[in-house]
Amino acid sequence: MSRPTASESNDRTEWVRQAVATHQRSLIRYVISLTGDSEAAQDIAQETFMRLCSQSKEALESHLGAWLFTVARNRALDYLRKGDRVSSLTDAQLESRREESPNPADALETRETVNNVIALIDRLPKNQREVVRLKFQNQLSYQEISEVTTLSIGNVGFLLHTALRTLRHQLAQLDRRSRPARD
C-alpha cells in the first residue's frame, strides 16, 4: 500500500458519510421490516455503518448496497435470536393473522392503496416478503438478494415469482372492489 495521506482520510469520511446518507433510510426501513423494532433498527444501522468504516472501499466498490444489507440482516437475525425484541410479531403470529383473514382484500377494502399494498406484502410468507422488499424497495438484483439472504439465485427468482403472482391476484381483487365500473 502506498503511503496514505490526509486526503485519503477525508475520502474515507466522505465515503462513509455518503454511504450513510444514501443508504440509511432504506437500511433502517429494511431492518424494521425484519425486527419490527425501530430502536433496534437504529442500533443495527449504526453498527452496520461502523463496520463499514473498517472495510476497504475498493473491495466493496459497486457492491456497497448488498454489503450493507447483508451485515444489517445478520445483525437483525442475531438480535431476533437473542429474543430480546419487544414489539415485533413472530412468524407464527403473522401466519395466524394471515389465516384470520382468508381474503385480505375484504379486510382492506376501505384503506388507502399504499397501506393495502404493504399490508398485502406483510401477509406473504416471511421469505417472500423479504425478497419482495429487497427487490422492489431496495432495488437489489437477484444476485445481490442471493448474497444478502444466502438463498440461491434460482430460489430468489422462484420466491419473487410466487409472491408476484399472489400479489397480482390480490391487487386485482382490490382494484375491482374499489372501482366498481369502468364506464
Place this chain on the structure above:
Amino acid sequence: MKLTSHSSELTAYALNEVTVEERVLLDLALAESPELRTEIAALRHVSHTLATQLNLEPSAELEPERLDAVLKKAANPSGSGQDTAPAPPSALNWFSQLWTGLTRPVVGFSLAAATALSIALALWMPWKEPKDKALAEKLTPQTTNRADATPELPSTPKAQNERLLVSKAAKRVAGRPEVALDGATTGDPQRSEVEAIRLKQLGAPLGHADLQSARKSLTDADLMARYALQPRVEIEGKSDSRTTKRSTRFEPDLGPEFSAQKNTFRSAVDAPVSTFPIKTDTASYAEVRRSLREGIIPPTNAVRLEELVNYFPYDYALPVGTNAFATHIETADCPWNTDNILVRIGVKAREIEPNKQLRVSLVFLVNVSNSMIAENKLPLIQESLGSLLDQLTPRDSVSIVTFAGDSRVTLEPTLVAERMVIQKAIDSLRAGGETHDGTGLQEAYAKATNRFIRDGINRVILCTDGNFNRDSTRSDELINQLSKKTQNGVSLSVLEYGDQTPRDTRAKVFADRSGGSYTSVDSIAEARKVLKREVRGPVETVAKETKVQVEFNPTQVATWRLLGYENRQPKDLNSQTNRPDGEDVESGQAVTALYEIVPLARTGTKIDPSNYGATTNAAGLISKGASSSTNRDLFNLKVRYKEPEGTVPRLIQVPVAGPSQDRDEVAATADYKFAAAVVGYGLMLRDSPMKGDLNWEKVLRLAEEGLGPDREGYRAEFIRLVHRAKGLSGR
C-alpha cells in the same frame, strides 16, 4: 425453452433479471404467445405498483448521535470511534486565528497539513481490525461508551485534530441543504470547515444542538431529494390552473400568434395546396404522458397532434424501384364526424441496408444528484434518451446506471426490442441524490464496464451537468480507467446539460482528459442530434430538397384541415415557394399526416369547376385531366425531391380518390384506426371544438381496434394513457 405462464423465468424477464442471451430466447417465445405477453405485462404492472408503494413507506434516518459516532469511526477506522465532539481545544487557538484570516483554498490546505500526521498514521493501519492494538490505542484518545456522555478533554494534538475532522464531517452534513435548495452545488465544504473552526474559536462546542440542526437540515435536504419532483409539479400545477381555465373555454392560454395559426377548415378553392414537413418532433407525446402520469391534464399547447401521431411506428412498406419514397394513403369516414372524410397520409423513405451496422451497446451514466432537477437537465435527458431509442435497432442494447452519492443500475442491458422496458426505466429517473464527489461516478463506471458486448460498438454516454466530479483525485483515477477503456474500443461521450458556458467546466475538462467527446446540450433538438451522431455516426441521407404537397380538388373537396402542425404551417398555403430548400431526409424516415376533408358532395353544393380555372391550374390538378368534371379525385399527393447527389428534380405523384361507398365499413386498417385514435386523444385533451361527436369511449374503441401486433408495446401503453386521461378529465 418451454414456458408456461407459471414459469418463474417470466418474472425474471419482466424484472430484467435475464442475460442478453436468455432474453433473446424469451423474446422468441413471447413473440409466439400472446398469453405469455399478457402475463409479462401483468407482472410488470404489479412490479411497478409494488416499487411505487414500497417507496412511499416512511423510514427514518440514523439518529444524529449515531451518525456522529459513525463519522468519527470513519475518520479513524482503527479507533473505537465512540468519541463525541469536543470542546474547543485551547492549544488550537493560534491555528484558528490563522485560519480565520485566510482565504478558503489556503484553509483547506492548512487543515490538511494540520491533520496529515494523525490521519496518515490512522490510515496506514489496515482497514480490517487493527492488529496492533497498542498502536491503535496510542493513536486514539480514550473514549466513553455513550455518544452523549461528557466528552473527555483532549490530551494530545493528534486527538484534537481527529476531533476537528469529526466536526468538519458533521458540519459538512449541515452544509448540504444549500446544495439541495438552490439546485446547484454551491455547498462548499471548505467554507463549512471554516465555520466549524469559527464555532470552535468562539468556544461553542459542536455539540448536540449543532447536530440537531445539522440533522434537521439533512432532513430538509432529504425531503427535497425524496420529493425531487416537486418543482416540476409546481410548474405543472400552474399549467393545471390554466387547464382548468381552458376546459371551460376553447384554448384561452394560447398567445395570439398561436391562435391565429390554429388549423381550421379552409376552402379548397381559396387554399388548394397544403404542405407538411417530413420531419416531426415527437416530444409532445412524452410530455403529455408525463403530465397524465402525474395526474394532470396537460395544457393545450403541450398537446401537438402531429407529434402524438408520429410518436408511433406504422407498418409502412418501403418504396420499390428507384423511388426514394413510398406513399401510403388511406381514406375513410371521419370517426368523429361521419359527414367528413379522414385521410391518413404516410410517407416512408428508402432505407439503406443496415447490413454493415454493428450491434450497439450503450451505457448511460446519468447524474441524478440534486442539481439535476432543473427542467433543462434531467427532464431533458429523459426526453432525449427516449427519442434516441428510435435510432437504435432491436438488436442493440441499452443500460442505464445512475450516480449521485453512490451508483445504481437502473436498467440492466436491455435489447431495444424491449423498448417499453427501457422507456419505463428512463421515465423512472428522478433527480435528488446526494451531490457527488466522484465515488458514485466511479462505481457507475465500474458497473458499466461489466456490461459491454464483445463484437459491437460499446459506448459510455455520460449525462451530467457542470457540477461534476469535484474531487480531482478520483477524477484522475477515473480518467486513467477511462483512457484504458477507450483504448480497448470503448468510447466515451460526455453530454453536459444545463445552461452553463461550456468552456472549462469540469465536464469539459474531464472529457478532454479522458479522450472522450464533449457536447453541451441545451435543447431536445440538440440532444437528439448529438445522440444520433454519437451513436451511429452520420446517418445516410436518401433524398434532399424534399417537399410534400397535397393539392385538393375543389370539384370534390369543399373544405379541408390539416390536423396538427400548427406553428409549422407556412403563412401562405397557396405559395409553393415558401420552403424553397425542402428537407433532407434520412434513411428509413417516415411521417404520418391526417387531413379532415368535407367533401363537396356531402355539403349538397354544386360547383362548376370552370369557375376556378386559375386556382386549379396553380394546383396543377384540374388542368392535368382532359375533363375536370370526370376527375373524381379528392386530392393529389406530390412528393418532390432530389437524389442526395443529384440535381434532377424528381416527382412522385399519387391521385387519391375518396373512400368508395361500398367498402366503407371494412376499409380502415389497424394503422388507420390507431392514428385516428391518437389524433382523437389529442383533440379530446385539447377539448377541441372540432372534435365533433368524439368521446373517450370512441377513442378507446379506435385504439383497441387499431392495436395490431404492437410488438413494442407502444399501443398498449397508449390505451392505458387514454384510460388515465379519461379518468382525469372526468368525462
